[in-house]
Amino acid sequence: MKLNPELESLDTLAKIILTAARTAPKGKGIDDIVTCLLDPEEKAELAGKMEELSKIKSLKFLLRDARNVRGADAIVLIGLKASGVSSLDCGACGFATCKEMLAHEKVQKEFLGPQCMIKYLDLGIAVGSAAAKAKDLCIDNRVLYSAGAAACYFKMIDADVAMGLPLSVKGKNIFFDRPSTR
Template structure:
């Protein structure tokens, strides 16, 4: 029998897929699912890191993109989770600034994200993210929810979604997302 050294890294893809199951089965308003998920290939992971480095050149306020890009490179895997908003929930809560009958008729505004979107659908996204990172915690996989990864993913067109967040996963002796220093 040959000893396998550090075999825990072999299971990270399985844990990532279980995390995506958790996002899929998380509760959603009216049981309508507008959540999209994915796992980046190593090539996509590097493309995102390069785009994050580029965005980090926007100015002082965006320097954290470069720090986060290094976290992407140092992670074993990266998950994307997004909201592909198609229709409002229909309760006319007004949190998006419109009513459910007019939100889809509004001029879209694209900066880092594309809006407007139904706020309740955005809450569904938050619940899905909470569900999937709880799975990472149960398996002791270090992770961090990152706005910066999602911005780069949208700019690269990797996922059809108005809002995307990225979750890098790491299995190392020290959490790479702790004690991060700005670059």
């Protein structure tokens, strides 16, 4: 008899969740999404980097989110490594034309930008698809800007921008009713 074997399936289910991100619709059919599943040591490293970024940026919520990453059973990162622009000249990036946006010097903070807004939408759809698939699989999760920001800032993922999706299989969702960061 195996008692409480549900965690044994998490690695496979995390890969299924990342499959949902990969197969999510992309603007013009161009896939600039980057995905990764952190091993336990990398998960601990990410939590430590989130704590470090909290000090650098004076953002206390990163400490709370780092506790969630430490308490998670797994974490996936979903990022964007933009290969170009949509060429729609839509202006959503804040520039009149795609050419003007591309000529603008990129700024590197947690994330590298500006980027084409269509690419950001692709990332949002991929992250939403992954979160929905996790919920379909009865895995608690929460989209964390903080985890993606630390992963990008400290070059743990080769992406211009990323979001973290910690995963938990416990009797209560650890990502809600969290202690205040004040």
